Amino acid sequence: MMDAMSSDLIPRLWGKPPAGRRGPKPALSVAQIVEAAYVIADEQGLAAVSMARVAEAVGCSPMALYRHVKNKDELLILLADRLCNDLPEPDRDLEWREGLAAWMRAQVDLAVRKPWFLDLPIAATLPGPNRLAWIDLGFYYLRDVALPAEEKLAILGIVAQYALGEAKIEVEAALSDPDNPYASFEEMLVTYADPERFPHLMASMATWQPAAPGEESDSDDPSAFGQSLLMAGIAAHIERHIERSDRK
Amino acid sequence: MMDAMSSDLIPRLWGKPPAGRRGPKPALSVAQIVEAAYVIADEQGLAAVSMARVAEAVGCSPMALYRHVKNKDELLILLADRLCNDLPEPDRDLEWREGLAAWMRAQVDLAVRKPWFLDLPIAATLPGPNRLAWIDLGFYYLRDVALPAEEKLAILGIVAQYALGEAKIEVEAALSDPDNPYASFEEMLVTYADPERFPHLMASMATWQPAAPGEESDSDDPSAFGQSLLMAGIAAHIERHIERSDRK
DNA sequence: ATTAACTGTTTATAAAATACGCAGATTGGA
DNA sequence: TCCAATCTGCGTATTTTATAAACAGTTAAT
Numbered sequence: 001m002m003d004a005m006s007s008d009l010i011p012r013l014w015g016k017p018p019a020g021r022r023g024p025k026p027a028l029s030v031a032q033i034v035e036a037a038y039v040i041a042d043e044q045g046l047a048a049v050s051m052a053r054v055a056e057a058v059g060c061s062p063m064a065l066y067r068h069v070k071n072k073d074e075l076l077i078l079l080a081d082r083l084c085n086d087l088p089e090p091d092r093d094l095e096w097r098e099g100l101a102a103w104m105r106a107q108v109d110l111a112v113r114k115p116w117f118l119d120l121p122i123a124a125t126l127p128g129p130n131r132l133a134w135i136d137l138g139f140y141y142l143r144d145v146a147l148p149a150e151e152k153l154a155i156l157g158i159v160a161q162y163a164l165g166e167a168k169i170e171v172e173a174a175l176s177d178p179d180n181p182y183a184s185f186e187e188m189l190v191t192y193a194d195p196e197r198f199p200h201l202m203a204s205m206a207t208w209q210p211a212a213p214g215e216e217s218d219s220d221d222p223s224a225f226g227q228s229l230l231m232a233g234i235a236a237h238i239e240r241h242i243e244r245s246d247r248k
Numbered sequence: 249m250m251d252a253m254s255s256d257l258i259p260r261l262w263g264k265p266p267a268g269r270r271g272p273k274p275a276l277s278v279a280q281i282v283e284a285a286y287v288i289a290d291e292q293g294l295a296a297v298s299m300a301r302v303a304e305a306v307g308c309s310p311m312a313l314y315r316h317v318k319n320k321d322e323l324l325i326l327l328a329d330r331l332c333n334d335l336p337e338p339d340r341d342l343e344w345r346e347g348l349a350a351w352m353r354a355q356v357d358l359a360v361r362k363p364w365f366l367d368l369p370i371a372a373t374l375p376g377p378n379r380l381a382w383i384d385l386g387f388y389y390l391r392d393v394a395l396p397a398e399e400k401l402a403i404l405g406i407v408a409q410y411a412l413g414e415a416k417i418e419v420e421a422a423l424s425d426p427d428n429p430y431a432s433f434e435e436m437l438v439t440y441a442d443p444e445r446f447p448h449l450m451a452s453m454a455t456w457q458p459a460a461p462g463e464e465s466d467s468d469d470p471s472a473f474g475q476s477l478l479m480a481g482i483a484a485h486i487e488r489h490i491e492r493s494d495r496k
Numbered sequence: 497a498t499t500a501a502c503t504g505t506t507t508a509t510a511a512a513a514t515a516c517g518c519a520g521a522t523t524g525g526a
Numbered sequence: 527t528c529c530a531a532t533c534t535g536c537g538t539a540t541t542t543t544a545t546a547a548a549c550a551g552t553t554a555a556t
Contacts, residue, residue, distance in 0.1 A: 010436065025503085051545085052544090060505085062505095066546095067503065072543095072544070129440075157413060161410060164413075168370075192377075197384075200387035200388040225399065226402060229484075230478075232480065233478055233484070236481070236483075272535085274533085298511080319514075502554100505549080509547100515538105517537095518538105525528100
C-alpha cells in the first residue's frame, strides 16, 4: 500500500530496534560498525574508510554491512553523529556569552583534533541524537535569554557554522607546509594578484600590518575575533527583541 | 636538484603558461577541461563528473587530462573557482550594510542555483582568481569602513561561511520531499526526542510558534535573520574600533 | 512442523582513478 | 639542416571502489 519507507536512516540514527523480530540474532550492530569506521578514520583518515576495511575491522564480509546500513553515505552520516560524542563535558556555570563561546570553541577544537571531520559530506542538516544533545547544551546556555525557540536554534546554527569555517582555517594552518611558498594568503597576493584586477583588495592590503612576531594578537585564540563579532550581533538582536516586546 | 615543485595547482589556477615551450602545441587547455566538468556537473550533478566523462565531453582520452591537471581533486578545486564566475554583476551604489547583504545573498543564490556546489570538497581556503575577484568586491563594499585589512578579510570570511550554511538549509528545504515524514526538525523532535534527554531544547521548543500559514515571516528572505545578526555584530565591532582609535 | 522473515556470505559487476610507457610533434641549438 | 630534448596525447593495465543478486542457515510466529 504505502510504498516502502523511503528512509530507515532516522530509526538507525536513534538506535530504534525494528519492530519485527523473526530471524537470527544479529551478530553485528550498527554501533559496532560505526565505531569501526570511526577508528579507521582516526588512524588513517576518512579516505581509508571503505566498506571492505570496515568489514574487516568488524570481522565480517563486506556485504554484511549492508544489512545494517543502507549504503556508505548513510554510514558516514552515522559517523558524523558519532563524532559529536567526543565533544567535551561542558561547564554549566556560564552565562550565555561565555557559554556560547565555549560551545563554539569546543566544536572548533574537536575538528582540529579530528581533521577528517571536515572531509565528511556534511549535507545533512538533520542532527542525530549526539548532535542534538550538543544543541540541547546550546539551549542551556541560552536559558536566560528571552528569544523564541526558533531564533535560538538559528543562532546556534550560525555559531556552529562559524565554528566549521574557523576549524577549516586552523586545520589548514596546522597542516601548512612551511616549504610551500604559497601557503599564506598574503604570499599568494604578492605573487599573483594584479592590483588592477583586484583594486580594492590590494588597496586595503597595502596597509597590512604583518603581525610583528611575538605580538601575534591580543589573545592567542584565533577565533576570538569572530567570536566577539557573533556575540555582539546576538546581544544586539536580543536587545532589539526586548525593546519590541516592551513597546507592546 | 630541487625536488619537483610540490604543487602546480596555483599556476594552473591563475592560468600562467609554463615557461618552457618546446613540444607540440597543446590541443587541450585547462579552461576547456574545467568548462566541460562544469557542464557535466550542471546537467547531471557532481557525482557524474568523472575523468572519463570529462574526457569524452572534451573529445580526448581520459589519460590526456592528466597532462593538464594533477588529479581529480585538483580539477575540482579549479571547478570551484570557475563557479565563482557565475556570481552576478554587483550593484556598486550600496553602503556597506546593503552591500555586504547583497554580497552574501548572491552567494546563497548561487549555491541554490547550482546545488552541486555544496558537494564540492571545500577544504581549500586559498581562493583562485575568480573567488578573489569576489572578495575584492567585498572589500569594495567595505571601502568606507575604518578597519584594518585583516579584519575586513576575517569579516568577509565569516559572512561567506554563513552564506554556505544558509545555502545548505535552503537547498535542503527545496529538495525536501513532502512525503518524508521526518523532513523537518520539529517533526523529528516530536517523533524521537525524549524530554529527559534534551530538557532545555524541549522546554524551549514547548513554546514554539508553528508559523501560521500565510504569515510565514516578516520578510520572505529566509536569510534575513542571520543577515541582520551578522550586520549588527559587524557594526558593533566597527564602533568599538573607532572608539579605541579616538581614545588614543 | 511449517513457513516467513531475517541473518551473514559468496560471487560477480561495473565504474572509478591513475601508474606506466609509447609514438609522434615541435623546437632550440649544433 | 639535423639532432636531441621535450612535450603532447593515447592505449593498456592495475587497483580499489561500491554494490547488485542469489543463497544457505537461523529463528520465531503460526
